[in-house]
Each structure stands twice: as C-alpha cells, then as structure tokens.
Amino acid sequence: MVLGDAGGRSVRRPARIRSSTTHLRPGLLVAGRLPDHRIRVLGADQEKKSAAEAAALLVEDGMLVGLGTGSTVAFLLPAIARRRVTVRCVATSPRTEEAARALGLQVESFGDIDRFDIAIDGADEVTPDGWLIKGGGAAHTREKVVATAADRFVVIADSSKAVPRLHGPVPVEMLEFGLAATMRLISPVTLRDVPRSPDGGVIGDYQGSIDDPGALAAMLGAAAGVVDHGIFPPDLTADVFVATGDQVEHRVLRSGR
Numbered sequence: 001m002v003l004g005d006a007g008g009r010s011v012r013r014p015a016r017i018r019s020s021t022t023h024l025r026p027g028l029l030v031a032g033r034l035p036d037h038r039i040r041v042l043g044a045d046q047e048k049k050s051a052a053e054a055a056a057l058l059v060e061d062g063m064l065v066g067l068g069t070g071s072t073v074a075f076l077l078p079a080i081a082r083r084r085v086t087v088r089c090v091a092t093s094p095r096t097e098e099a100a101r102a103l104g105l106q107v108e109s110f111g112d113i114d115r116f117d118i119a120i121d122g123a124d125e126v127t128p129d130g131w132l133i134k135g136g137g138a139a140h141t142r143e144k145v146v147a148t149a150a151d152r153f154v155v156i157a158d159s160s161k162a163v164p165r166l167h168g169p170v171p172v173e174m175l176e177f178g179l180a181a182t183m184r185l186i187s188p189v190t191l192r193d194v195p196r197s198p199d200g201g202v203i204g205d206y207q208g209s210i211d212d213p214g215a216l217a218a219m220l221g222a223a224a225g226v227v228d229h230g231i232f233p234p235d236l237t238a239d240v241f242v243a244t245g246d247q248v249e250h251r252v253l254r255s256g257r
C-alpha cells in the first residue's frame with residue numbers, strides 16, 4: 001500500500017528549481033521558441049532531477065551504494081557527488097560506471113560486495129502499490145540483482161512513470177542459446193534492436209497484456225532461457241520518489257530490511 005512519507009510530507013524543491021520549471025510552462029514561453037514536445041521533455045528532465053536530488057539526500061557517509069541506469073540516474077550521480085560523502089558504489093551498467101567515476105565517485109566491482117545499504121534507480125512504470133517495470137535501458141537483470149541485495153531500494157521517477165497499473169511492454173533478457181524456442185515459450189515477444197547486455201544476453205520485450213503482474217512475473221521467471229525480466233514486485237522497493245511539476249512525492253512502501 002502506498003503511504004505518504006513518514007510524516008506525510010512532500011519534499012519541496014529548492015526555489016531555484018521551482019522557478020526554472022515555471023519558466024518552462026508553455027504559457028510563459030515566447031511563442032514559437034520551443035515545440036510542445038520539447039517543452040514536455042524539458043519538464044520531464046526537471047522532474048527527474050528533482051526526484052534524483054531528493055533521493056540523493058538518503059545517501060550517507062560510509063554507505064555501500066548501488067547505482068541504477070538511465071536518464072534519471074544521470075541526475076542522481078552529480079547529486080550524490082555534490083553531497084561530498086565518502087561512499088563505495090557498484091554500477092549496474094558500464095555507462096553508469098563511467099559517469100560515476102568521472103564525477104569522482106568510487107566505483108567497485110560487485111564481486112566482493114554482498115549487500116548494499118541503499119540502491120537508487122529509475123523505472124519505466126511504477127504503480128501506486130509499488131509494482132515496477134524496468135529495463136527500458138536494457139539493464140534490468142543487473143538492476144534486479146543490485147535491488148535485491150539492497151537494504152533499501154529507492155525508485156526515482158518523473159510523473160510520466162506513475163501509472164495506475166502496469167501496461168508494458170516488459171523487457172526480457174534471454175540467452176542466445178535456444179533463442180527462438182525461448183521466444184516461442186513466452187510469446188508474444190519482440191527483439192529489441194540494441195546491443196547485447198554486458199553479460200551477453202539478448203534483449204527483447206514481452207508484448208502481451210498484463211492482467212496479473214505477479215502471475216506474469218512468475219511465468220517469465222520460470223521460462224527456461226529467460227535470464228530475467230523487468231517486472232519488479234512491490235516487496236523489493238522501500239521508497240519511491242515521484243516528481244510532478246515542482247513537487248516531489250515521497251512514497252514509503254516499507255522500512256529498510
């Protein structure tokens with residue numbers, strides 16, 4: 001169940017960010033300067049930044065931190081770096097690793113670390129009761145491993161990601177061995193025109209309807225040849241930060257493990 005944050009509060013953006021968002025309102029723009037879709041993209045970026053900055057405040061000195069992947073996480077990395085805390089991080093993709101290192105964050109391999117204090121990541125869809133779809137960036141397998149190993153898994157999202165129910169498609173990572181048979185098993189599924197995952201998996205998307213996310217997750221998870229899928233169950237996530245306009249809503253789904 002979605003609750004407000006501990007005190008039922010919303011996290012307010014700093015004034016600087018709020019005024020920047022106001023400036024992007026279509027009505028305040030000089031006519032013809034930006035097409036509508038560009039305005040929406042800029043608004044989404046502000047929301048991603050706000051959600052990321054709110055979540056970065058949870059990162060404390062000495063923590064082991066799992067870093068997700070994607071354009072929302074791209075705002076998280078500098079926000080963590082600005083906190084000037086000493087943390088050890090594991091990245092869920094080469095691009096996150098490279099960006100984090102460039103900002104001076106200490107990134108280690110996952111080999112010797114068996115748990116995280118916190119992991120923070122974006123999502124493609126998040127429902128009020130905490131079901132997620134992830135994997136728009138094809139990194140969902142590593143992201144799920146990191147989220148599962150985290151005492152506190154935190155999701156950061158712009159308002160377009162908040163949905164009443166999951167609708168998909170659902171990213172899947174599959175072995176190349178027996179690929180056609182695997183795709184038949186979990187039909188309807190399409191292949192995505194992207195490079196293999198860093199672990200050699202083939203990326204596709206399950207295109208069927210999602211009537212029961214738990215049942216679909218069980219079906220995809222049990223299918224031989226599927227490395228992992230992008231449905232994350234509610235019990236994985238501790239907190240969700242969803243930014244809408246100049247407000248960031250902090251949903252607390254459960255306390256840390």
Ligand code: 5RP
Nearest residue numbers: 070071072122135136137139
């Ligand atoms: C990558 C992911 C991303 O977290 C998800 O696709 C959201 O991406 P973005 O922050 O760019 O909207 O799951 O595999």
